[in-house]
Amino acid sequence: MTAEQISELINRELGRSSFVIDLNLKTPDEANYSAKSFLKKFSDKYKEYGHDDNEKGKYKTTYKYVFVTVLDDGVVAVVGKTTFHRNFKDEAYNNYAKSGKGGLGDLFKPYKNELTAQLIKQHFKNVGCNAETLSVEKKIKQxxxxxxxxxxxxxxxxxxxxxxWEKNIGNLLIGKKICILNRDSHLH
Structure with a gap:
């Protein structure tokens, strides 16, 4: 199932607005482009979804979102949730661009050796790819x-x-028989 089809399913079945972004996390330049695209789409339509805080004199807005990652072969890797913060200087993006560590939430962080990364490698090993040299970030498409x-x-x-919402979305996908590699991720 494509990311667009999953987005339409969530919109139709749960009445939740969603959007799809391309995740090009292969190089820092591509990752920065993905981050900018994410922020633009989020800011254009969902700016009012945040919670305003005035912590220690620094005005910031906190945002939360649920994400569904889709691999380049159409398999869902994980349903997760995360948080990011923005202020008037757009520090969320600036922090991301400087560190490459995902100031925009877990979606943009490297997968390293966590369970989802292991499951992605096993999935591609099962279809004949060399799991030892596989870059997980290169396989996550959208x-x-x-x-x-x-x-x-x-x-x-x-x-x-x-x-x-993370639980509802994960349960919806499972109920529609959509394979999720990290099947129970939305329950933790």
């Missing part, structure tokens, strides 16, 4: 982004709301 409206919610309530 992500469906589902912004969660947390305006006016405290941190605990915002986390609970995001977790609820």
């Amino acid at each position: 992500a469906v982004i589902v912004p969660v409206k947390i305006t006016g919610l405290g941190e605990a309530s915002a986390d609970k709301e995001t977790k609820c």
